[in-house]
Amino acid sequence: MSEIKLEKLDDNRWLLPQTGAMRVPGIIYANENIHDLLRHDESARQVANVAHLPGIVNFSLAMPDVHWGYGFPIGGVAAFDLETGVVSPGGVGYDINCGCRLMATNLTFPDIREKLKELTTALYHRIPSGVGSTGYVKLSGKDQKKVLEEGAAWAVKAGYGSAQDLETTEDGGCLGGADPEQVSARALERGKQQLGTLGSGNHFLEIETVEEIFDETAARVFGLHKGQIVIMIHTGSRGLGYQICDDYLALMVKHQAQTGISLPDRQLACAYLSSGRGQNYLAAMACGANYAWANRQILMYLTREVLEKTLRASPRELGMRLVYDVCHNIAKIEKFSVAGQEKKLCVHRKGATRAYPAGHEAIPACYRSVGQPVLIPGDMGSGSYVLTGQAKAMDETFGSACHGAGRVMSRSQAIRSSRGRSISRELADRGVLVMAGSKGTLGEEMPEAYKNVHDVVEVVHDAGIAKKAARLKSLACIKG
Amino acid sequence: MKKYELFDHTADLGLEIYGRTKRELFANAALALFDVMIQDIEPPTKRGGKERVKTRTVLGADVGDLLVNFLRELLYWFNGLGWVLNRGSILVCGNKKLVVQCTVEPYHPERHLIKTEIKAVTYHQLAVEKTKTGWKARVIFDV
Numbered sequence: 096m097s098e099i100k101l102e103k104l105d106d107n108r109w110l111l112p113q114t115g116a117m118r119v120p121g122i123i124y125a126n127e128n129i130h131d132l133l134r135h136d137e138s139a140r141q142v143a144n145v146a147h148l149p150g151i152v153n154f155s156l157a158m159p160d161v162h163w164g165y166g167f168p169i170g171g172v173a174a175f176d177l178e179t180g181v182v183s184p185g186g187v188g189y190d191i192n193c194g195c196r197l198m199a200t201n202l203t204f205p206d207i208r209e210k211l212k213e214l215t216t217a218l219y220h221r222i223p224s225g226v227g228s229t230g231y232v233k234l235s236g237k238d239q240k241k242v243l244e245e246g247a248a249w250a251v252k253a254g255y256g257s258a259q260d261l262e263t264t265e266d267g268g269c270l271g272g273a274d275p276e277q278v279s280a281r282a283l284e285r286g287k288q289q290l291g292t293l294g295s296g297n298h299f300l301e302i303e304t305v306e307e308i309f310d311e312t313a314a315r316v317f318g319l320h321k322g323q324i325v326i327m328i329h330t331g332s333r334g335l336g337y338q339i340c341d342d343y344l345a346l347m348v349k350h351q352a353q354t355g356i357s358l359p360d361r362q363l364a365c366a367y368l369s370s371g372r373g374q375n376y377l378a379a380m381a382c383g384a385n386y387a388w389a390n391r392q393i394l395m396y397l398t399r400e401v402l403e404k405t406l407r408a409s410p411r412e413l414g415m416r417l418v419y420d421v422c423h424n425i426a427k428i429e430k431f432s433v434a435g436q437e438k439k440l441c442v443h444r445k446g447a448t449r450a451y452p453a454g455h456e457a458i459p460a461c462y463r464s465v466g467q468p469v470l471i472p473g474d475m476g477s478g479s480y481v482l483t484g485q486a487k488a489m490d491e492t493f494g495s496a497c498h499g500a501g502r503v504m505s506r507s508q509a510i511r512s513s514r515g516r517s518i519s520r521e522l523a524d525r526g527v528l529v530m531a532g533s534k535g536t537l538g539e540e541m542p543e544a545y546k547n548v549h550d551v552v553e554v555v556h557d558a559g560i561a562k563k564a565a566r567l568k569s570l571a572c573i574k575g
Numbered sequence: 576m577k578k579y580e581l582f583d584h585t586a587d588l589g590l591e592i593y594g595r596t597k598r599e600l601f602a603n604a605a606l607a608l609f610d611v612m613i614q615d616i617e618p619p620t621k622r623g624g625k626e627r628v629k630t631r632t633v634l635g636a637d638v639g640d641l642l643v644n645f646l647r648e649l650l651y652w653f654n655g656l657g658w659v660l661n662r663g664s665i666l667v668c669g670n671k672k673l674v675v676q677c678t679v680e681p682y683h684p685e686r687h688l689i690k691t692e693i694k695a696v697t698y699h700q701l702a703v704e705k706t707k708t709g710w711k712a713r714v715i716f717d718v
Contacts, residue, residue: 164586165587166697185697189695295692296692296718338651338654345647348640361701362699364698502586504585505583505585533690
């Protein structure tokens with residue numbers, strides 16, 4: 096559909112030349128397979144559209160899991176100058192701080208083989224999932240304000256985890272500058288009921304096993320070994336985040352004419368970072384991000400509880416600990432070298448993961464020797480990857496890598512192709528037990544609806560922005 | 576005349592909505608939104624007693640923005656307030672303002688099956704246009 100011509104730079108990068116009102120060129124990370132897929136959707140056009148925004152630095156970037164979103168592509172990365180640049184709620188996405196949390200245990204597959212079904216059922220019943228699910232924690236107005244200001248630290252103080260968990264959460268599970276006064280009554284209302292819920296769609300909880308180690312040193316530092324049982328959670332800020340994004344998008348659309356910025360797509364509505372509206376959005380977005388970290392922290396607590404009870408294991412025997420928690424829908428002020436000078440920029444990652452290299456001060460001390468863990472979930476059948484951020488990411492991608500496999504089929508296409516099939520049986524044949532709130536979700540989320548996660552990961556690995564450390568295989572998956 | 580149909584979008588859900596008049600277009604957009612989200616397990620007439628009538632005024636910078644703001648409002652009715660739309664009529668329908676009167680009832684899991692969670696109504700590739708036979712709109716929902 097897209098008439099945009101991409102020029103091959105090397106085996107893993109394609110240049111989208113600067114044309115028309117684009118302020119910078121685009122770069123898409125893709126191999127030949129992924130490049131072929133790009134012809135069938137609008138994501139390259141969206142990479143070009145993002146390049147129209149004021150103050151964009153170097154390039155409009157897309158990771159190999161790029162696919163057609165709204166406004167920014169999913170898999171998009173763009174950094175903006177704090178004085179001349181903008182912040183765009185559509186460049187973060189509705190699900191603010193949607194992200195992944197990986198937990199390790201002392202268990203190996205033989206420890207749970209007989210109990211896998213019982214364990215999956217117990218997790219499915221204990222972890223609220225599905226549309227409109229209400230949470231484990233009911234918040235008073237006062238507590239909610241604290242959640243928005245403190246993030247995962249609130250959850251730890253309330254008894255859902257330990258201080259150690261905060262150390263291995265991106266930004267310690269709390270984004271600074273959060274101001275609940277900038278969050279609407281509607282968003283607060285939606286947030287009251289949903290803390291400690293998984294949600295629906297592509298959100299999940301998976302029991303996985305470490306199937307392959309690529310980097311012995313990194314795996315050892317992260318506490319991962321072959322055959323080990325680990326748990327991955329993928330969820331975000333639920334209705335509170337969606338409402339914050341929507342409120343600020345409406346506000347920015349309403350006042351867009353005043354900014355004098357002309358946009359190729361209204362969904363890219365934005366405000367200057369130096370403006371009141373831009374600052375208010377960042378303060379509200381930080382509240383959404385903090386809510387998401389508290390949410391994943393509480394879900395980890397519930398998971399631990401279910402494992403201990405079902406397996407009749409003591410906390411010591413279970414040994415559950417947080418490997419890392421990363422966000423992949425966010426805008427953050429971070430420092431990078433631009434034309435030889437260190438500069439603070441506002442980096443938008445919409446469906447992209449931070450991937451800082453070894454030695455970076457933002458990485459927990461325990462991982463600083465190998466680099467930040469980058470968590471990449473695949474589709475339900477393929478499992479996930481753990482990578483480490485590399486120095487090249489700082490030079491090329493504002494310290495970013497991909498966030499998942501990336502959709503290749505629309506939801507309705509997936510439902511059409513899954514008609515008459517039992518996706519749960521097909522997955523069971525591949526050794527993956529699935530429990531979902533609706534058959535529709537399973538159809539929408541079937542493995543063929545996604546790009547091959549192995550291809551996506553090979554691109555970031557070969558491009559040198561993140562390095563493979565371990566591959567995880569799905570054993571059981573809970574979907575909303 | 577078809578009221579709406581789905582079109583393919585990689586990550587999200589696209590709707591093309593039709594109406595003989597602009598008023599009908601907006602009414603069909605409301606119906607389409609709830610049709611995509613919810614399936615009635617039993618017909619609304621059998622439920623008795625719980626229905627309420629709500630009237631709202633919605634504003635927009637132009638007709639496209641008005642459609643997005645209208646659907647946003649209805650989406651909040653469900654996601655924020657837990658109301659399901661049973662029927663409605665558009666009382667006033669301009670390019671920048673509309674007034675809608677709707678009959679709603681509280682969401683009840685035994686009566687309403689949720690088919691799809693819609694996170695938001697987007698502006699991406701938004702179009703509202705007059706055609707030879709009436710009106711047509713294109714809108715993409717984030718799901």
